[in-house]
Amino acid sequence: MTWNSTMSSGYSSLEEDSEEYFFTARTSFFKKPSGKVTESKDVEKERELRTQFSREEIRQRIEQYNSLTKDHLKMTLGSSGVYTGFIKVQMDLRRPVTVRGGQRGAGGAVEEAAFYLPHGVTNTLHISSNNTVRQVIVALLNKFTVADNPAKYALYKRYRREEQVYVCKLADGEQPLFLRLVAGPNADTLSFVLREQQTGEVMWDAFSIPELRNFLRILDKEEEEQKEAVIRRYETYRQRLQEALREVQGPS
Numbered sequence: 516m517t518w519n520s521t522m523s524s525g526y527s528s529l530e531e532d533s534e535e536y537f538f539t540a541r542t543s544f545f546k547k548p549s550g551k552v553t554e555s556k557d558v559e560k561e562r563e564l565r566t567q568f569s570r571e572e573i574r575q576r577i578e579q580y581n582s583l584t585k586d587h588l589k590m591t592l593g594s595s596g597v598y599t600g601f602i603k604v605q606m607d608l609r610r611p612v613t614v615r616g617g618q619r620g621a622g623g624a625v626e627e628a629a630f631y632l633p634h635g636v637t638n639t640l641h642i643s644s645n646n647t648v649r650q651v652i653v654a655l656l657n658k659f660t661v662a663d664n665p666a667k668y669a670l671y672k673r674y675r676r677e678e679q680v681y682v683c684k685l686a687d688g689e690q691p692l693f694l695r696l697v698a699g700p701n702a703d704t705l706s707f708v709l710r711e712q713q714t715g716e717v718m719w720d721a722f723s724i725p726e727l728r729n730f731l732r733i734l735d736k737e738e739e740e741q742k743e744a745v746i747r748r749y750e751t752y753r754q755r756l757q758e759a760l761r762e763v764q765g766p767s
Contacts, residue, residue: 570596576696584700588639590692599643602691604655604670604707608632611733613726615660627662629729642692649687655709663726671708674698682708 568576574592580600581589590600616626640651648670656665670685672694685691691707698705722730 573598573696580696580700586700588700590696597644598692598696599641600692600695601639601641602651602695602707603637603639603702604651604709605637606632606634607708607710608634608668609711611730612659613662613723613729615662627725627729629726629733632659644690644692644696646690646692647687648685648689648691651691652709667712669710669712671710673706673708675703684713 573596577590577592577598588601590598592598611629611631613627614630616628638655640654642651649665652668652670653665656663656668670689670691671682672685673680673682675681685694694705
């Protein structure tokens, strides 16, 4: 099952004391990422140096940021020194997620189903400088009503250096809006991507029994579709060979 591709954009607010989050997404199962991308193995070396800015320096950087942004998604400095602004997160999930349904099954339990979330769509979040990577991930999953453990997912930064694109995992305590402010509004310089945790292999024991059963149903369906495609292809080959034999042999 796949979410309708018309669900193409989202907006949310993740400011303090606010629980309004919005969403968007899309995905496929075992696809390879396209484009030339280098995965950073050493997160500490690739992470920006945390410079302590004074309030005046932050104000100046926000003014510079707002003067460069072209999509009206500006930052605002509050009286407390906390600033708010927007980040865009691209959904790049490879596996289906377990989504809580609105209906309740036997015994009053909320029904769950496995979905492929839309892939490659960007979601815009309104957050504060205090919001962390973990809060952003939880907000996205909550709005999708995803029942999976947030620890299964990670937020990555994608950035360009000397014509090479790098992807680096962010720690849970990182503050995405600070990274956005330092990098500026250009998405080619820095962008955010939500992915599954890259652990080398799928941690199947982290999934519940209903999740695993849903995955098996999806795999069975994909296997059946692949078998039908192979049968159709060889049936076409057989027909062409038979036609070629008839042409060579001529009328009997």
